[in-house]
Ligand code: ADP
Ligand code: MG
């Protein structure tokens with residue numbers, strides 16, 4: 001059988017709010033267990049939720065960034081189930097009336113742009129976290145509720161993805177989008193972005209969907225790809241041996257590199273959703289939505305196109321610069337200081353990004369306007385490219401202004417002919433043989449002679 005892979009992702013993104021969705025508890029990462037809890041997020045009887053306005057603003061931004069149709073009225077719902085990390089016995093989420101429907105995200109797979117349809121975006125609260133002693137005698141389990149009640153959005157895609165690589169690319173592109181919108185920090189190690197991957201296979205050319213398996217709570221790009229690959233292989237073998245794929249929820253074991261069944265369709269929860277009686281419907285007025293839409297920043301793909309069309313960058317350079325919102329911002333600030341976009345782009349791509357190797361840009365002492373200043377010094381002929389490169393390494397960590405550093409170190413380029421003449425003469429005199437060859441027509445020797453003079457002058 002010629003297999004086609006079909007994948008739809010459900011992505012949970014933690015919104016960048018200082019406090020939780022329905023109470024004032026802090027969302028800061030890394031606090032002592034249960035230090036960030038109160039009667040509301042612990043679900044004490046009689047406590048009442050109060051909606052965090054900032055969470056709504058961020059959820060709306062995310063949905064608009066994904067080009068969704070926005071609801072004018074969203075409704076909160078209780079999703080009922082029992083689990084130790086869920087103190088209320090239900091999660092407050094949105095069911096039949098989410099804040100947003102029908103968006104899309106453009107991804108590029110193997111050089112081909114592709115639009116992945118977004119089914120819906122809804123808001124919900126996170127659960128707590130179970131912590132287990134590992135295999136020691138008398139092992140115990142604990143619950144940390146710090147994360148319980150944190151504001152999330154869930155972004156559900158249509159089953160439009162056709163390979164594990166496409167799924168990983170979708171997740172990366174979505175993360176980039178959420179970071180541009182300043183909605184989610186995208187920190188997968190801290191659990192700010194997690195995904196469930198729904199995977200099925202079918203005969204190539206078929207138009208009906210195969211039975212899906214849902215792979216739960218994957219928290220890295222690498223694992224998404226590995227889990228899907230394993231799952232596709234497993235399902236292919238099931239079909240090849242005449243069996244049927246069972247609709248299941250499975251978990252990816254990153255140690256064993258396999259997926260393991262958690263529950264089957266028959267054991268699936270009936271969540272008994274019903275409208276949350278403690279919260280009124282969420283009304284999103286036209287004025288509020290319009291204001292939010294108008295305040296969206298320029299998004300990655302639009303930025304990339306503008307860099308090419310307006311600033312004359314190559315496709316490749318534009319793509320590298322927009323990869324990370326912080327880098328794009330840095331680039332724009334440097335160009336604002338010195339409008340030679342191509343040269344600034346080269347410096348960022350070939351020197352800066354290579355030098356900092358993934359360190360966050362805000363830890364770099366050389367600020368964007370200073371990089372602009374450095375490029376300006378080259379462009380007006382105050383320093384040579386070679387001096388600039390040597391200086392760059394130093395400025396990166398010192399933060400000294402380039403112009404001041406050039407003056408302090410006496411690096412200014414010598415352009416005064418009368419000062420250069422003696423230097424040139426002495427080099428020519430010391431290389432009579434090369435000079436003779438040059439005179440005899442070997443004009444390519446010029447570069448060699450210039451190089452010697454450059455060296456003599458200390459690059460100035
Ligand atoms: P549930 O809560 O049961 O997981 P959702 O509607 O939240 O349901 O999510 C279903 C996800 O599964 C969507 O991302 C959808 O694109 C995907 N999906 C649905 N059917 C298939 C299928 N046959 N193969 C792969 N993915 C599928
Ligand atoms: Mg699901």
Ligand code: ZN
Nearest residue numbers: 023025038041
């Ligand atoms: Zn609380």
